[in-house]
Amino acid sequence: MTENVSVSWQEYYAKTGQRSPRPTLLYALDRFAEERDPEEQLKAVDLGCGSGRDTIELCRRGWAVLAIDAEASAIESLRARPDLPTDAMLETCVERFEDADWGEVNLVNAGFSLPLCPPQVFPDLWKRIFRSLRRGGRFAGQLYGDRDEWAGDPTLTHLTRAQIETLLADLELEYFEEEEDDAVTPRGKPKHWHIFHIVARKP
Numbered sequence: 001m002t003e004n005v006s007v008s009w010q011e012y013y014a015k016t017g018q019r020s021p022r023p024t025l026l027y028a029l030d031r032f033a034e035e036r037d038p039e040e041q042l043k044a045v046d047l048g049c050g051s052g053r054d055t056i057e058l059c060r061r062g063w064a065v066l067a068i069d070a071e072a073s074a075i076e077s078l079r080a081r082p083d084l085p086t087d088a089m090l091e092t093c094v095e096r097f098e099d100a101d102w103g104e105v106n107l108v109n110a111g112f113s114l115p116l117c118p119p120q121v122f123p124d125l126w127k128r129i130f131r132s133l134r135r136g137g138r139f140a141g142q143l144y145g146d147r148d149e150w151a152g153d154p155t156l157t158h159l160t161r162a163q164i165e166t167l168l169a170d171l172e173l174e175y176f177e178e179e180e181d182d183a184v185t186p187r188g189k190p191k192h193w194h195i196f197h198i199v200a201r202k203p
């Protein structure tokens with residue numbers, strides 16, 4: 001089972017790893033660029049970084065990054081990327097994000113990864129994400145809604161819009177897009193998607 005999951009993630013990394021950074025990350029980075037001194041050293045954690053489509057962009061913009069993924073092959077692919085800047089301030093860690101400790105950061109980025117957290121541990125993970133953000137820090141990423149086709153899988157977290165609004169109540173919402181449509185997954189399977197794309201700032 002574990003081997004199949006790993007093989008299937010490798011297929012995902014091969015198909016998506018070279019794609020452009022997620023719009024949620026770019027939106028958050030543009031907000032930081034508007035308000036911060038370019039000399040200030042900012043730190044991000046990329047939870048479930050995969051093969052690094054977002055991590056690379058953070059490194060390219062001079063951020064210090066801790067990239068965490070449960071799959072060793074994700075970190076190996078990231079480390080092997082020819083577009084990883086030679087002066088990147090990058091630390092990597094093969095660990096489940098529910099178990100990881102990443103300290104204080106300016107940005108928690110989680111592109112399509114948090115829904116893969118089991119629902120029993122998601123509330124605690126979200127609390128730790130919130131606490132780890134410095135004042136003025138941001139969360140950027142995706143959560144899955146309750147009408148997503150995978151809802152009901154006990155290993156995944158799906159939330160209603162109201163539940164997501166409650167999660168975000170102590171943050172300033174800067175970007176909030178609810179997407180619901182039929183499309184294929186990166187692995188080529190048709191799927192009904194219900195996704196919330198989020199950038200939120202800690203006051």
Ligand SMILES: C[S@@+](CC[C@H](N)C(=O)[O-])C[C@H]1O[C@@H](n2cnc3c(N)ncnc32)[C@H](O)[C@@H]1O
Pocket residue numbers: 009016022047048049050051052053054068069070071074095096097098110111112113116117
């Ligand atoms: C859908 S991919 C997204 C990858 C990348 N963030 C992106 O935006 O393309 C989800 C990634 O999260 C990782 N992942 C899933 N559950 C995880 C967990 N509990 N802890 C750490 N990583 C996890 C997977 O190994 C995979 O690399």
